Every structure is written in C-alpha cells, then in structure tokens.
Amino acid sequence: MEIVHYPVLHEEVLANLPIKDGDSLMIDCTTGEGGHTSLFLSRYPDLKVIGLDRDRVIQQKAIERLRPFGSRFTPVLSSFDDYLESAAPDIADAILFDLGISMFHYVESERGFSFRRDEKLDMRLNPEEGISAADIVNGYQEEALADVIYRYGEERYSRRIARAIVARRQEKAIERSAELAEIIAGAVPREYRYGRIHPATRTFQALRIEVNGELSRIEPALRSAIRVLRKGGRIGVITFHSLEDRIVKWFFKDEAAKEDPEIRIITKKPIVPSEKEEEENAPSRSAKLRVIEKI
Numbered sequence: 001m002e003i004v005h006y007p008v009l010h011e012e013v014l015a016n017l018p019i020k021d022g023d024s025l026m027i028d029c030t031t032g033e034g035g036h037t038s039l040f041l042s043r044y045p046d047l048k049v050i051g052l053d054r055d056r057v058i059q060q061k062a063i064e065r066l067r068p069f070g071s072r073f074t075p076v077l078s079s080f081d082d083y084l085e086s087a088a089p090d091i092a093d094a095i096l097f098d099l100g101i102s103m104f105h106y107v108e109s110e111r112g113f114s115f116r117r118d119e120k121l122d123m124r125l126n127p128e129e130g131i132s133a134a135d136i137v138n139g140y141q142e143e144a145l146a147d148v149i150y151r152y153g154e155e156r157y158s159r160r161i162a163r164a165i166v167a168r169r170q171e172k173a174i175e176r177s178a179e180l181a182e183i184i185a186g187a188v189p190r191e192y193r194y195g196r197i198h199p200a201t202r203t204f205q206a207l208r209i210e211v212n213g214e215l216s217r218i219e220p221a222l223r224s225a226i227r228v229l230r231k232g233g234r235i236g237v238i239t240f241h242s243l244e245d246r247i248v249k250w251f252f253k254d255e256a257a258k259e260d261p262e263i264r265i266i267t268k269k270p271i272v273p274s275e276k277e278e279e280e281n282a283p284s285r286s287a288k289l290r291v292i293e294k295i
C-alpha cells in the first residue's frame, strides 16, 4: 500500500494539541490515510484514537497503516457532524479536523476529483450517498449551476462556464472529468485560460463542495465538538480555502466572545506552513490551523 498524502502542519498540530499522560482520547474527524493519527499514536503510548472518515476506501488504507497500534485505533465510517452529534459529552482530550479531501482522492480514487485526469465525474466521498458531480452538471438549471460555481469556487466567470456546460449537455450528457475541464477552458477568456491556476480549478472545487455538502457540516460539527471535549482539551482545525476558514474563524470568535464562554482561542492568528513545508509539499500552501481550548 502506498501512502500518497503528506500530513500538513504536522509539527504545529502536535505542538498545539498536547496530550496529558494517562488514559487519553483523541478524535481524528478526518483520518484520511491516517498521517496525523499515526504521529499522535507514536508520540503518546497511552493515547487512544477514534478515527472518522466518510470514505470507505481511504479508511481501509488507514486501517492497514495503523494496524501496528492494535486496539488503540478505532475506525468509524461516518461523517464527522453525524458522529459528534450523537457522541457522549466530555470524553475527548483532543479533536482534530483536517478539512477537505486528500491527495488520495486526486490521484487514486478514480472519482473525477482532478481536472488533470480523465475519469468518471462523481466526486462523492461516499459514493453510496447523495448525488454525483455528473448529476449536478447535467441536471441543475443554468442559474443554479452558476450560483454553485460562484459561491463555492469564487469563480468570476461562473456564468460563462455554466452557459457552456448547458450548451454542451444539450448535445450529450457530460460524464468525464477531462471533458468538463475542456468545456471550462473553452468558456473563459484566453488570458485566464493560461493564467496562474488551471481555469477549471475553481469549478472543480465548487462541485466537490456542493456534492459533499462540505461547508454546511462545519459549524454543527464544531458546536458538537465543544460538547464532546473535556475541560482543558483542545480542538484543532486545518482549512484549505477562505470559505472554510471564514466559517471556523467566526464560529470560534463568537463562542469565545459569549458572556460565559466555554472556550478560549489559542491561535489569535492562524498558524500557516513554514517556507520549508511549502517547498516540500506544495498543496500545504493554503493550509491554516486554528486551535481553541475548552475552559
């Protein structure tokens, strides 16, 4: 089994989520291939980790990788908002969210997450649930499609892209990621087509967020996480774009500003990767870590 994802900000995560000696519990809400979890289990010999993921395939990779830790790792196939909502209060010493998708999804999942590959356009983390990216591009009204691309991709050419998608699907359904990438590239101005980022980057991000309901799960999950945390325990959240980070930042700010607050903010400014990490792992560039403590 090949591990393809590099755990971002891992030193900073370890330093900011210190675990006390003795029987401690961490909930890794986004276990992925288990990079962060494996570092915590190695560092703290008495720590137990409950590791969540929505994706059955990547979870199998984590189970295999973390087998040497035996019963100290318990995998749970669940979306973090659902799991935390029904979890008991005051049980966890640390809760980690490393939001979004993993390198695995781009390079191994074959579900059309990458505009650089020609795969079936699906993008579901749990393919047994909800609708696919193909259902969205072939089924949404033009205006609704443009709204998704604008809201979740912050794509300024959302209307042009939606128009081009609708024109193409009137000829035939759009089924493949490469086909969608080509339609998008053809819909945007020339200078944007050859700009700093691939012209399909924002639209693909938007579709993935819409397919998996990514943003609407964050706030309910954080609210439950505070309840599930023990006093003195910490929550760390790594985000990868401004839409996610805004939700996390304002939720924590509002909670900490309440009259009788349950949390205090540890990271006044978010922690970002060092130059060295950015060089070694380009996808870490946009990562931001925010940490709070339950008081």
Ligand SMILES: C[S@@+](CC[C@H](N)C(=O)[O-])C[C@H]1O[C@@H](n2cnc3c(N)ncnc32)[C@H](O)[C@@H]1O
Pocket (backbone or CB within 6 Å): 005, 006, 007, 008, 029, 030, 031, 032, 033, 034, 035, 036, 037, 052, 053, 054, 055, 058, 078, 079, 080, 081, 098, 099, 100, 101, 102, 125, 217
């Ligand atoms: C950035 S990766 C985590 C990488 C991991 N920290 C590591 O070091 O290997 C995010 C993971 O969270 C999962 N995920 C995304 N949304 C989720 C949700 N709502 N509930 C549970 N898991 C989710 C994805 O399937 C993916 O495996």
